[in-house]
Structure formats: C-alpha cells, structure tokens
Amino acid sequence: MTIKEFAKEIGVSPATLDRVLNNRGNVKRETYEKVMEKIKELNYMPNKSASFLARMNDFSMAIVFPEHPDYFWKQVEKGIQVAIDEFRDFGLSVSIFRSEGYDLEPQKQMVQQLIDSGKYEAIALSPNDPLDMAELIDDGVDKGITICTFNSDSPLSKRLFYVGCDYRIAGRLAADALCKFLGGRTRIGLVMSYTNFQMQQKITGFREVVDEYDHIEMIGPLRLRQEDYDSPEVFADYFREVDGIYVSSARLDVVAKHLDELGIEQRPILIGHDMTEETKMYMERGIITATICQDPVNQGYLTVKSMFDHLVNGQKVGLKENITKLELVTKENALYYI
Incomplete structure (x- = not known):
C-alpha cells in the first residue's frame, strides 16, 4: 500500500500521514491518535526500500574485526557479503578492515583513522578489548558517527547496539x-x-x-x-x-x-x-x-542489516542487544556447520 492509498484509507492527506510516520510534528492530537490507531489495526509497516529511494541518500559503513581466528571471521564475512549484496542497490557501501593480531593498539589506531577520515556514517566494530575501546567508541559517537559492536560487546560505551551471542x-x-x-x-x-x-x-x-x-x-x-x-x-x-x-x-x-x-x-x-x-x-x-x-554467518548479516535499517529510518534501534543463537554440535551434526 502506498502512502497516498493509505492516507485515503485513513481519511487524511498524504502530507499529514507523512508527518505522523516520520515524527515531524504539526499534527493535531486527535488526528495523530486516529492515524496511529489505524496503523495498528491494519498492521501497516513502512517499506524501507521505498523510504530510502524517497530520500536518495548514500551511506558508507566500515566494519572492523580482528584477523584471528581466521576461520571464524571468514564465516562472519560470508554473512556480511550476503547483506552487502542485498543492500548495495539501496546506496549502502561497506568497507571491511581486519586489525592485526590480537593486540589492542593496532586496532585502536585503525579505528581512530576511520573516525578521523570523515568518510563513514557508520562503523561496526568487534573490539579486541571492549573496556579499553569504550573511550574511542564514545569519541566517534560524539563526532556524529553511528557505531555498533558485534561478536564482542563494549556495553559501557555509547555504542548504538550489539549483535552477537551472550x-x-x-x-x-x-x-x-x-x-x-x-x-x-x-x-x-x-x-x-x-x-x-x-x-x-x-x-x-x-x-x-x-x-x-x-x-x-x-x-x-x-x-x-x-x-x-x-x-x-x-x-x-x-x-x-x-x-x-x-x-x-x-x-x-x-x-x-x-x-x-x-x-x-x-x-x-x-x-x-x-x-x-x-x-x-x-x-x-x-x-x-x-x-x-555462535551463528557467525548470521552475526555478520545482522550487523549490516541492523545498521542499514537504522541509517535509512534515522530512528533509534529498538533492541540494544541482538542476541544470536548458540548451538551444541557433536560429530553427528558437525557437517552442517562447516
């Protein structure tokens, strides 16, 4: 259903409906309540792709994770690539950076360079040391960059959300x-x-x-x-x-x-x-x-998808923690996880 069709269904103008859906204000309280009640009744969900096309924005996202263990991050990268292929036509460009070894300092330097470059609206980070990285994450957020964590969380930072297991x-x-x-x-x-x-x-x-x-x-x-x-x-x-x-x-x-x-x-x-x-x-x-x-492919996919949803809608993320599933694997079902 288009905005015009939905507005006609409710009995308001398309402009009024647009103001309600995008929280722009300047709508009478009774009109707002009428629209929201109809949205709930019809289970209306805005089309994210259409929302993006209406704005005609491009978004650049950097993803940073360690180089070790290589086998794990290759699986995460598969999920990232699936999401890249899905959202590329909607203006999302993703650059992947792998920090050296297990050391914190090379990763901090890399993230600092990404923040200072001004090239990225968003950064997804798997911090080697979540506590030490919190200050740098906060610095990036304060400079207007949307930052999330995945696989390894930094809960004391200002990161927008976390994707990964508990x-x-x-x-x-x-x-x-x-x-x-x-x-x-x-x-x-x-x-x-x-x-x-x-x-x-x-x-x-x-x-x-x-x-x-x-x-x-x-x-x-x-x-x-x-x-x-x-x-x-x-x-x-x-x-x-x-x-x-x-x-x-x-x-x-x-x-x-x-x-x-x-x-x-x-x-x-x-x-x-x-x-x-x-x-x-x-x-x-x-x-x-x-x-x-710990569902590494899905971790990669959900990280990009969640960030894309946020960038397109410009709204706060509902879930601060997007927890992926844990599965116990033995030799009988191991072939499904390679």
Whole structure:
C-alpha cells in the first residue's frame, strides 16, 4: 500500500500521514491518535526500500574485526557479503578492515583513522578489548558517527547496539554439557587466555553451573598466552589431572591436536567453541566431544542489516542487544556447520 492509498484509507492527506510516520510534528492530537490507531489495526509497516529511494541518500559503513581466528571471521564475512549484496542497490557501501593480531593498539589506531577520515556514517566494530575501546567508541559517537559492536560487546560505551551471542550463556552451556558428559567422573579443567570482557562472561557462566554440581571438582584453570598454545608440554600434566576440559578460547582444534599427540591412556572429554575442518576431524576421531557454535554467518548479516535499517529510518534501534543463537554440535551434526 502506498502512502497516498493509505492516507485515503485513513481519511487524511498524504502530507499529514507523512508527518505522523516520520515524527515531524504539526499534527493535531486527535488526528495523530486516529492515524496511529489505524496503523495498528491494519498492521501497516513502512517499506524501507521505498523510504530510502524517497530520500536518495548514500551511506558508507566500515566494519572492523580482528584477523584471528581466521576461520571464524571468514564465516562472519560470508554473512556480511550476503547483506552487502542485498543492500548495495539501496546506496549502502561497506568497507571491511581486519586489525592485526590480537593486540589492542593496532586496532585502536585503525579505528581512530576511520573516525578521523570523515568518510563513514557508520562503523561496526568487534573490539579486541571492549573496556579499553569504550573511550574511542564514545569519541566517534560524539563526532556524529553511528557505531555498533558485534561478536564482542563494549556495553559501557555509547555504542548504538550489539549483535552477537551472550557469552555468559555460552559458558553456562559449556559447563552443563561437560558435567553431563562426565558421567561418574568428577574433575574438570578450564583452558583460558587473557581475560577480556568476553572471556570473563564465559568463565562467569561456566563457574555458575559447575557450582550447581556438588560432586564436581574444578582443577585450575590453565591460563595461557597465545604463544603457549604452540607447546604440547604446557598441556601434558594438566590433561592427566582432569576428566574433562572446557577450552574457552578460540583454540579448540589446537588443544585437540596436542591431546591426540600426547597419547594419554584415559583422555579427558574435550569441549570448546566454533567449528573448523580440523574440529570436525577431531570429533570424528573421538578427541573432541562437542563444540558450541555462535551463528557467525548470521552475526555478520545482522550487523549490516541492523545498521542499514537504522541509517535509512534515522530512528533509534529498538533492541540494544541482538542476541544470536548458540548451538551444541557433536560429530553427528558437525557437517552442517562447516
């Protein structure tokens, strides 16, 4: 239904209806209420594409995320590309930037350059360190740039919205699955890297559930630097101390490789996050019991779509957190996640 047709249906002029739909004011209270009541009755939704064409605006968006782990971000990028193809004809141009390594400073420098360039109406960011990045996000927002976060949130910043999973729930799911997989065994371990906000949320949720099992004892955790993952000997003693291990970092396949090569007679149950060809292989060989996937393709797509909707409508986002689903994957359904 066009604006003209809808205005005729309600009994007002197209100009009056346009003022109501776009919150431009200068409409009598009774007329406003009449229009809104009819909108609700007819379940009328403005056409976003038509709204854009009426404004004839172009929008430039930058997307920034780390280069590691490469397998994960390639899946996110698939979703981003789907959204780019969908919205390209409506004036949205998207530039992708991958920040170096896991370090914060190169990413901060990159985001600062994007803000200072003045080329972008919007920036979507997956911050390496959400707390340290908050001030920079706020600076960009104060300069009139719409900024959202995805995959990794910065909730204390002025970011417009977040797209990604709930990491506390991810940790809870990991603990619940691991404790159930243990059967009659009692000792569980936790492999973790640096404690950023994302990692803190996972571990908080994991410990919450473990504490609910009176017979379960937690050993560790094993705290590692990124370079430690290359050394099998770092894991050897810990593997022999526990009956089950949760890998909270993005290195599940690397930990599985070391567990396999060490040839421990009574191997601990191993669960972690994300899916790669290597993860699937270790599942088929019985080294990895399960992994938790966080819908990376949809994260990429929803980030671009949500930003496009906001830029076109010029309205506040209803959902401050667009939480994507978590799914427990075993060897029986692993092929659907590659």
